[in-house]
Amino acid sequence: MSAYEEAVLEMKNIDSLLDQGYNIVYVHENLSGMFVELKKEEERKSVQLLTADARKYLSIKLSEKAG
Amino acid sequence: MADLRVKLAGIESPNPFWLASAPPTNTGYQVQRAFEAGWGGAVWKTLGDPILNVSSRFAAVNFNGQRVAGFNNIELITDRPLEVNLKEIYETKKRFPNHIIIASLMVEPRQEKWHEIVKRVEDVGVDGLELNFGCPHGMAERGMGAASGQVPELVEKQTFWVKEVAKTPVIVKLTPNITDITVTAEAAVAGGADAISMINTINSLAGVDLDSWNTVPNVAGKGAHGGYCGPAVKPIALNMVAECARSPHINVPISGIGGISNWRDAAEFMLMGSSCVQICTAAMHHGFGIVEDMIDGLSNYLDEKGLASAMDLVGRSVQRYSDWGDLDLNYKVVAQINNDVCINCNKCHIACEDTSHQCIDLYTESGRPMLKVREDDCVGCNLCSIVCPVDGAITMVEKKGLSPMTWNERQALMGQYAPTTILK
Numbered sequence: 272m273s274a275y276e277e278a279v280l281e282m283k284n285i286d287s288l289l290d291q292g293y294n295i296v297y298v299h300e301n302l303s304g305m306f307v308e309l310k311k312e313e314e315r316k317s318v319q320l321l322t323a324d325a326r327k328y329l330s331i332k333l334s335e336k337a338g
Numbered sequence: 339m340a341d342l343r344v345k346l347a348g349i350e351s352p353n354p355f356w357l358a359s360a361p362p363t364n365t366g367y368q369v370q371r372a373f374e375a376g377w378g379g380a381v382w383k384t385l386g387d388p389i390l391n392v393s394s395r396f397a398a399v400n401f402n403g404q405r406v407a408g409f410n411n412i413e414l415i416t417d418r419p420l421e422v423n424l425k426e427i428y429e430t431k432k433r434f435p436n437h438i439i440i441a442s443l444m445v446e447p448r449q450e451k452w453h454e455i456v457k458r459v460e461d462v463g464v465d466g467l468e469l470n471f472g473c474p475h476g477m478a479e480r481g482m483g484a485a486s487g488q489v490p491e492l493v494e495k496q497t498f499w500v501k502e503v504a505k506t507p508v509i510v511k512l513t514p515n516i517t518d519i520t521v522t523a524e525a526a527v528a529g530g531a532d533a534i535s536m537i538n539t540i541n542s543l544a545g546v547d548l549d550s551w552n553t554v555p556n557v558a559g560k561g562a563h564g565g566y567c568g569p570a571v572k573p574i575a576l577n578m579v580a581e582c583a584r585s586p587h588i589n590v591p592i593s594g595i596g597g598i599s600n601w602r603d604a605a606e607f608m609l610m611g612s613s614c615v616q617i618c619t620a621a622m623h624h625g626f627g628i629v630e631d632m633i634d635g636l637s638n639y640l641d642e643k644g645l646a647s648a649m650d651l652v653g654r655s656v657q658r659y660s661d662w663g664d665l666d667l668n669y670k671v672v673a674q675i676n677n678d679v680c681i682n683c684n685k686c687h688i689a690c691e692d693t694s695h696q697c698i699d700l701y702t703e704s705g706r707p708m709l710k711v712r713e714d715d716c717v718g719c720n721l722c723s724i725v726c727p728v729d730g731a732i733t734m735v736e737k738k739g740l741s742p743m744t745w746n747e748r749q750a751l752m753g754q755y756a757p758t759t760i761l762k
Contacts, residue, residue: 273697273712273714273715274695274715275712275714275715295755296755297755297756298755298756299756300752300756327667327668327740328740330667330743330748330752331668331740331741331743333751333752333754333755334741334743334747334751337751337754
């Protein structure tokens with residue numbers, strides 16, 4: 272799978288969770304990539320983003336959320 | 339026709355092209371010939387206490403058939419008595435009153451030494467002074483040149499001493515042999531400099547002879563580091579000029595030096611904030627006559643751009659130079675290959691496959707070898723277009739990306755979601 276295809280999968284996963292009503296509550300980056308914590312009422316999901324393009328994409332999602 | 343006159347710290351020059359302080363400005367004979375050829379100014383070869391030179395002195399680095407891509411020298415400042423130089427400066431200025439003569443000076447870091455030489459030099463009618471805090475070899479071993487120029491306190495103090503007595507504008511010439519040139523530039527400004535010039539030469543060893551194992555150049559089998567200049571150093575010099583030009587703490591004009599070989603190089607330095615440029619290696623390689631092409635080229639360029647004066651060019655690109663953290667992370671360009679022009683050398687494919695992001699595919703269409711970029715995987719590194727030997731075969735084109743966001747903006751945003759985490 273190409274780097275772009277990997278990024279698309281990660282971006283789709285984020286979109287899917289946001290579409291389901293999850294909110295991003297916590298973001299942390301370390302040597303292993305970006306870790307995103309999402310919450311929908313009491314339900315929590317954790318996503319690890321490995322690709323640079325997906326991490327850029329998530330930044331834009333945070334920006335859109337901030338308005 | 340555009341007005342080529344420029345002004346640097348009150349010094350008005352007929353054009354922006356000055357000879358730098360170096361072998362081409364060693365004598366009145368040379369400087370007068372240079373002025374006859376069209377040079378607007380000359381920074382006289384550095385004056386100071388008498389020195390002795392060695393033989394041999396110069397070496398060049400040739401690259402893929404281009405002679406003098408880089409130039410190395412271990413020659414010191416003038417080896418002629420001050421009186422002889424002053425007499426020739428006086429005669430030259432008298433014969434060419436509208437041309438600029440700047441006296442380059444270098445003495446020990448003592449107040450009385452600077453006061454003495456400034457007064458003696460100004461008495462013969464120079465248009466300005468350039469303090470040589472950059473010469474990296476020989477003189478630096480004696481505490482002068484780059485040895486002074488690498489210590490901000492010494493730059494400030496010596497500039498201050500010169501300004502105590504100087505009646506003409508003081509230009510401080512900076513060494514590139516330092517981590518951050520803006521630090522010494524700020525020191526020069528704090529000392530009262532009217533302008534700064536950069537860069538002096540870069541510490542260098544031109545090469546080692548693989549037969550004799552001697553250094554190049556060598557003096558009776560021994561070598562010592564020299565100063566590197568010529569076309570190879572231009573990007574380094576241009577960055578240093580730009581860093582000083584965009585610094586809010588450096589509010590004096592700049593004379594740009596370093597690998598300038600033609601009017602295009604000169605225009606780039608002016609766009610990045612140089613009010614005038616100084617040239618040495620190109621004149622040593624091709625003679626004083628190169629200034630004619632420089633004058634014609636710059637004049638035509640200004641006309642094409644609709645600019646009335648060379649000064650209108652100065653600094654126009656400075657605001658476009660910034661920190662990496664202020665660049666848009668989401669701006670995207672991709673490579674596109676024109677197979678009608680491509681000669682199928684496959685250098686782009688090899689470069690991309692071996693050393694970049696593996697996004698150029700080889701395929702065959704109607705029996706003809708073709709190349710195609712998978713644009714989704716292209717990161718816009720430019721490498722394929724850099725290695726391509728055919729103009730127009732590879733073009734980098736803009737693609738619509740995500741909304742603009744810089745690293746600094748991103749990090750500020752991320753901080754809101756991980757307030758206790760170090761994100762750098």
